[in-house]
Amino acid sequence: MKSHFKISRRKAVLCMAAAVLFTWAGRTGFFYIKETVNQEMEKPRAALTFDDGPHPAYTAELSKELAKRGVRASFFLIGERAEKNRETVMQLKKDGHLIGNHTYEHVNLTAVSEKEACSQILKTCNLIYEIIGEFPNYVRPPYGRWDDSLDCDVELIPVFWTLDSRDWELKDADAVVKGVLSSVKAEDIILMHDCYQTSADAALRIVDEMTEQGYEFVTVDELICE
Numbered sequence: 001m002k003s004h005f006k007i008s009r010r011k012a013v014l015c016m017a018a019a020v021l022f023t024w025a026g027r028t029g030f031f032y033i034k035e036t037v038n039q040e041m042e043k044p045r046a047a048l049t050f051d052d053g054p055h056p057a058y059t060a061e062l063s064k065e066l067a068k069r070g071v072r073a074s075f076f077l078i079g080e081r082a083e084k085n086r087e088t089v090m091q092l093k094k095d096g097h098l099i100g101n102h103t104y105e106h107v108n109l110t111a112v113s114e115k116e117a118c119s120q121i122l123k124t125c126n127l128i129y130e131i132i133g134e135f136p137n138y139v140r141p142p143y144g145r146w147d148d149s150l151d152c153d154v155e156l157i158p159v160f161w162t163l164d165s166r167d168w169e170l171k172d173a174d175a176v177v178k179g180v181l182s183s184v185k186a187e188d189i190i191l192m193h194d195c196y197q198t199s200a201d202a203a204l205r206i207v208d209e210m211t212e213q214g215y216e217f218v219t220v221d222e223l224i225c226e
């Protein structure tokens, strides 16, 4: 319960700060600022998220290609893979992507003891800190399995998804692109995996097509505060 309370309080503080800023802009007569903000908000937004990396062959290239397009995505790293691909983790950071925790060995956090669940999370938090000098603020629980009462004494916000690309199952870039583009809508959090070449290829095609349609790509922290 303690950890859930901390998470709720953190989200509340962030949302409150945003609300105060909007009110201030309106009341002080900075209408041009308000108008700009509103215009920005009207653009449909979506977040691309990648689990199960970093992959030694695909992730760094994907990171750079996204950056070239001015797109920031969210990468939820498996600790043991991050440990073996430190350079790639630094590349993700350099390209401005959000780096989150996906446990150390990809465990179902609801199927192990609280001690083991916390060890999986904390080991990955510490490793990410060791590599990029920042602790992650977000966790994507493997298989989407999460227990709100888990108390590991760290402030981590769980992130799920609203659109599953099924890329891990399809392993076919054409099919993944078609599936995502046929059902994506504003504010979607799209689940993908950067451990397949087909997924990396599909992701870039999805970015190009959705950008053409007027979408703006944001990191998950910008979508889950609502």
Ligand SMILES: [Zn+2]
Pocket: 051, 052, 102, 106, 142, 143
């Ligand atoms: Zn996973």
